Amino acid sequence: MVAALVRRVGLHHLEAVEDAAQGALLTALTAWVANGIPHDPGAWLHRVAHNHLLGVLRKDQGHQRILAGAADQGAENGEEPVSPAFAGEVRDELLRMLFACCDEKIPQESRLVLALKTLCGFSTGEIAFRLFTTEATVYKRLARARERLRQGEVDMQTPPLESLRPRLASVHAVIYLLFNEGYLSTRAERAIRAELCEEAIRLGTLLATHPVGAAPPTFALLALMHLHAARLASRQDATGSLLLLEEQDRSLWDAEHLHQGASWLARAAHGDVFTRFHAEAGIAAEHCFAPSFADTRWNEIAELYAMLEGIDPSPIHTLNRAVALAQGQGPRAGLAALDGVVPPVWLDGHYLWDAVLADLHHRAGNAATAERHRDQALAAAPSTAVRKLLQRRLTKPTL
Numbered sequence: 001m002v003a004a005l006v007r008r009v010g011l012h013h014l015e016a017v018e019d020a021a022q023g024a025l026l027t028a029l030t031a032w033v034a035n036g037i038p039h040d041p042g043a044w045l046h047r048v049a050h051n052h053l054l055g056v057l058r059k060d061q062g063h064q065r066i067l068a069g070a071a072d073q074g075a076e077n078g079e080e081p082v083s084p085a086f087a088g089e090v091r092d093e094l095l096r097m098l099f100a101c102c103d104e105k106i107p108q109e110s111r112l113v114l115a116l117k118t119l120c121g122f123s124t125g126e127i128a129f130r131l132f133t134t135e136a137t138v139y140k141r142l143a144r145a146r147e148r149l150r151q152g153e154v155d156m157q158t159p160p161l162e163s164l165r166p167r168l169a170s171v172h173a174v175i176y177l178l179f180n181e182g183y184l185s186t187r188a189e190r191a192i193r194a195e196l197c198e199e200a201i202r203l204g205t206l207l208a209t210h211p212v213g214a215a216p217p218t219f220a221l222l223a224l225m226h227l228h229a230a231r232l233a234s235r236q237d238a239t240g241s242l243l244l245l246e247e248q249d250r251s252l253w254d255a256e257h258l259h260q261g262a263s264w265l266a267r268a269a270h271g272d273v274f275t276r277f278h279a280e281a282g283i284a285a286e287h288c289f290a291p292s293f294a295d296t297r298w299n300e301i302a303e304l305y306a307m308l309e310g311i312d313p314s315p316i317h318t319l320n321r322a323v324a325l326a327q328g329q330g331p332r333a334g335l336a337a338l339d340g341v342v343p344p345v346w347l348d349g350h351y352l353w354d355a356v357l358a359d360l361h362h363r364a365g366n367a368a369t370a371e372r373h374r375d376q377a378l379a380a381a382p383s384t385a386v387r388k389l390l391q392r393r394l395t396k397p398t399l
Contacts, residue, residue, distance in 0.1 A: 001046055002118060003093040005053060011100060011149045014118065016056050017049075024049035092206050094119060095171075101145075102170035110145035113138055115174040120196075122181065129186050129382055130177050132346035164212045171207065172221055172277070175200050179225050183232070184242075184386070191242055191385035194232055201225050208264075216268045220277035223264035227284035230257035242389040246293040258288055279308040298328030315347055319356050331363035351380040351390070358394050370394075 001024070005017045024045045038044040101115040112131065116122040117138075122130070124138045131138070182196025204222045207213030234248040265281050283304045290296040305321035318341055326334030338360075343353050358373035374394045381387035 003097040020053040102167040114145035219268035224281040226261035
C-alpha cells in the first residue's frame with residue numbers, strides 16, 4: 001500500500017503516505033469490527049488511505065497538480081490501475097520502491113534502514129538487531145534518508161537499467177534481511193513468520209526475471225531462501241518451541257522448496273561470480289541433502305565458511321566455521337578456531353557469540369567458563385523462543 005501510494009505522489013511525500021496507511025489500518029480496527037471484513041480488504045484499505053492522503057495534500061495549494069494526477073488515477077473500487085508495462089521496467093510496485101530506496105543519493109548506511117522500516121515494516125529494534133547497531137543509530141540513519149526524500153533528490157520513476165545495476169547489492173541485502181526476520185523473528189509472540197519468508201522469495205523471484213536482477217547472485221540468494229524455507233515446518237514442535245537441526249523431522253521438509261533450491265543453485269553456478277549467497281546456499285544444501293544430521297559433511301561446511309570469510313570477512317562467519325569444525329572434529333577444534341578472536345563492539349555481548357562459546361566450552365568440559373557464557377547468552381536472547389532454545393541446548397549433557 002505504501003509503495004503504491006508513493007508511486008502516485010512521489011517519495012518526498014513518504015511520511016504523509018505512511019501516516020495515511022497507518023490511519024487506514026486504525027480505521028479498519030473500528031469499521032471491520034462493526035460492519036465485518038469487506039469483500040476485498042486490500043482495496044478497502046487502499047481506498048481509505050488514498051482518500052486520507054488526498055485530504056492532506058488538498059490543504060497545500062502547491063500540490064494541486066499532484067492531487068489532480070492522483071485523483072485521475074483513483075478507481076472507485078480503490079484498486080490500483082493497470083499501467084503499461086514498458087521494456088525493462090520494474091513492474092512490481094514494492095520491488096520498484098526497493099530500487100528507489102537504494103538510490104545512490106541516499107547515504108549508504110541509511111538505505112537498508114529506510115527499506116526495512118518503510119517497506120518491510122520492521123521496528124527500530126528489529127532493524128538494530130539485524131544490523132548489529134543501536135536504535136539511536138537507526139533513528140539517525142532513517143532521519144538522514146527521509147531528509148533526502150524531502151529534498152526531492154530521489155524519485156519513484158524507474159531509471160535506465162545501467163543506473164539500477166549499482167543498487168542490486170543493496171536490494172539483495174534488504175530481501176535477505178526480510179527473509180531472516182521471517183526465518184527467526186525477534187518478535188516475542190512469533191518465533192517464525194512464514195509470510196515474510198514467502199514475500200522475500202516472491203520478491204527474489206520477481207527480481208530474477210528482471211534484466212538487472214537476472215544474475216548469479218540473485219539466483220544464489222533464491223537458492224538459499226528456498227533451501228531454508230524447506231525446513232520451516234519442522235523447526236517448531238507442537239507447542240511452538242524451536243527445534244535444533246538434529247531434532248527436526250526430515251520427513252516434514254518441503255520437497256518442492258528443496259527442488260527449487262537445487263535448481264536455482266545450479267543456475268547460480270554459471271559464470272565466474274562467487275558471492276556470500278553462493279557460499280551460504282552451498283552450506284544450506286549440505287544440510288538439506290545430508291542423509292542425516294550425523295552424516296552431514298561438516299568438513300565441507302567448514303571449508304565453505306572459510307571461503308565466506310575470504311570474500312566477506314566477518315567474525316560471525318568465523319563463529320559459524322568454529323561450530324562446523326566442532327561438529328566434525330570435536331569442541332576443541334572449534335575453540336581453536338576462535339582462539340585469539342576478539343569480537344568487535346557490535347558482536348561483543350550478542351547472544352550468538354556467548355551461546356557458541358558456552359556450547360563449545362560445555363562440551364570441552366570447561367564448566368565454569370561455559371556457565372559464564374551461558375548466563376550472558378540467556379540475558380541477551382532477543383526473544384522468549386530463542387531463550388528457551390538456548391536453555392535446552394546449553395544444559396544438555398556433555399557429548
